[in-house]
Amino acid sequence: MQDEQQFSALLSQLSGYRSQLSGLRELVLANAIMLGEIPAPLFGEDKATAFIRDRFMESALEHISLDEVGNVSAVLPGSGGGGTILVAAHVDKVWDGSIDHSVTVSPELLKGPGIADNSIGVAAMVSLPEILRHLGIQLKSDLILLGTTRSMGRGDLAGLRFFVENVQRTPDCAVCVEGVQLGRLSYSSLGMVRGxxxxxxxxxxxxxxxxxxxxxxxxxxxxxxxxxxxxxxxxxxxxxxxxxxxxxxxxxxxxxxxxxxxxxxxxxxxxxxxxxxxxxxxxxxxxxxxxxxxxxxxxxRKPGGIEFSHPLVKSTRKIMERLAIKPKVAPSTSELSTFVDKGISAITLGITRGEGKHSLDECAAIEPIFYRFDPAGGCSSGNRWRIGQ
Amino acid sequence: MEDWAMTDLSSWLDKHTFHHGEFWDLLKLVKEKERKGLTISLCIPTLNEEKTIGKEIVIFKSELMDRYPLVDEIAVIDSGSTDKTREVAASFGADVYLSADILPEQGFKRGKGENLWKAIYQCKSDIICYVDADIKNIHPRFVTGLVAPLIYNDHMHYIKAFYDRPLAFSQGIRPSGGGRVTEILVRPLFSLFFPDLTALIQPLSGEYAVRRQVLHEIPFPIGYGVETSHLIDVYMKYGLAAFGQTDLDQRVHRNQSTLDLGKMSFGILQSFLSRMEAYGLVDKLPATSNIFRQFQAEGNRYQQTTREIIEEERPPMITIPAYRERFGIAEQ
CATH class of the missing domain: 3.30.70.360 (Alpha-Beta Plaits)
Structure with missing residues (x-):
């Protein structure tokens, strides 16, 4: 009952939070740009994880560590009485280190290889401690922030699997963060074989x-x-x-x-x-x-996941609704299966709208990260806004 | 004389040459800045830089204002861009000024030096750090590496950037130095007239941090000659001891055509000759004028290499008796 009251109080504060967030705009974007310009090919993520570790240190997080497979993680301790929440984002990109990783910035867009998959996702995860501090939010739960390596293609989620199998305290629930698309809500995992x-x-x-x-x-x-x-x-x-x-x-x-x-x-x-x-x-x-x-x-991957009516999915849907974000429910073939295997409730969310995933012109819209969901929004060159749902 | 100059320069290089990595601890840097009560303005002169300006502002504002309060203002001083430079810069939180609107009674001249000069009037801080807007791989080090030596060293006044250009080299000792105009024009000129100034590895780099009391005392060519002219004026007034230089690693920017470099050289030569005239140096070649100074680097250590290049002269052949005899030419 108390939890429900707290949740509805949180819902009513959301629009206030959103307007306060504009003060952190450059901070989040700078993290995305700097992460975007660090090459992080599969099995070569060390420079990116070092950057994330430094950011964790600057945020004065605890238990900052790089593990045996290169994952970087840290804990933002809660006030107590809550459980443990994991927020994870994969650090590896599909791009080889030799291509030009420059990010270009216009008032509407960030553009560069890997910016949507997954520099913005990682930036959102890395910026969380500053965001919570800025909004004056003290969580009860401990928050584990995790940048995973070896996730894509032949990496086959090795980083996340290692973490979940070896973490000293199993998280109660997990949120995986992807750069795109805003509105994505995945809570089940498809069975999959890749060969x-x-x-x-x-x-x-x-x-x-x-x-x-x-x-x-x-x-x-x-x-x-x-x-x-x-x-x-x-x-x-x-x-x-x-x-x-x-x-x-x-x-x-x-x-x-x-x-x-x-x-x-x-x-x-x-x-x-x-x-x-x-x-x-x-x-x-x-x-x-x-x-x-x-x-x-x-x-x-094995199929499985949590139900549409699971409290984690339900609360997420309510938050999205309050922010005028239309949830786009789609099963995932990636991270979620790892949590499914361990019986951890997990969802995957997208941060903004983007285009050209896995192309050199990959781009992501800036505005939806902070302000509002524009159903006609999306990104393309210049100021034109297109792509529908 | 030559030995003395060499030892001096090599000790100057050791004490006044930095690497941005030495200043990684921004918290310490901010504390020292606050302890000394210094303020810092970052000035970015622009003309049609919409493609790169956004990223510069986002990175500098986030890292050097929001996260670490090192910079007190970011001023974009624009020569009248016809693209969206001013709009983009303002959208990410920079203070944007049109050069023509600053000190309007002084008129408006189009050129980078004009913007740098007007920045002294517009910006409020004790230290002004100038950074060009066309840097593709922008990073906080482009500012921290330049202001840190001023914050930590009260006796330094003018800190220049230099970049280790990705020249192809196999290993160990590699040639180092500036771009084509530096190596072909400025370094030979300095070797002849101001050998001390050859200690600056990239005299033409567009990134430097300077104390206000130095900036407001020197003239500003409005075009290509501004950097060269500054170096000569500050050197004549304060000596080499006032300078420092910081290795900022690589700088990626657009390449200029040989024709553009020709224009640049012409402007630099004009400014150089005007400084020579101002100091009455046009007909005074220093004694070491046949020593040409270049750079080589080994790891992060930079050394000058000197080469004696004597351009001796032979008289007209017709004045040689043996020649006249051989060809039967009578003495004139």
């Missing part, structure tokens, strides 16, 4: 062998058969073919080809069934001709 299919054909081409037309043709036969796998529309299930790599010339059939794919489903067991089917297809191809094909799974 590579390698195809090799013999070096010496035998003109008499009809079947040996090189690795691209062989891979194409595999792709045709994968696309023929029937997937249910409900519960939502999909097979995504993400990347094909093969060949270098116009007139030489390559002897190697690789396909990257992902299978995801809300239904327990569905992903495993589809992967079994893909394995069969590969065995068939291997048996049919001189082609050698193999499947290697690089990441696996």
């Amino acid at each position: 590579d299919i390698y195809v090799r054909t013999p070096e010496e081409r035998d003109w008499l062998s009809y079947n040996n037309k090189g690795a691209i043709v062989a891979l194409n036969r595999i792709i045709d058969r994968i696309l023929a796998i029937e997937t249910p529309r409900q519960p939502e299930t999909s097979i995504i073919l993400g990347s094909v790599m093969a060949g270098t010339a116009y007139n030489v059939p390559p002897t190697k080809a690789t396909l990257r794919f992902e299978v995801r489903s809300e239904q327990r067991g569905m992903v495993a069934r589809i992967v079994d089917r893909i394995t069969e297809i590969i065995e068939q191809i291997n048996a049919e001709d001189g082609v050698h094909a193999e499947l290697s799974v690089i990441a696996r």
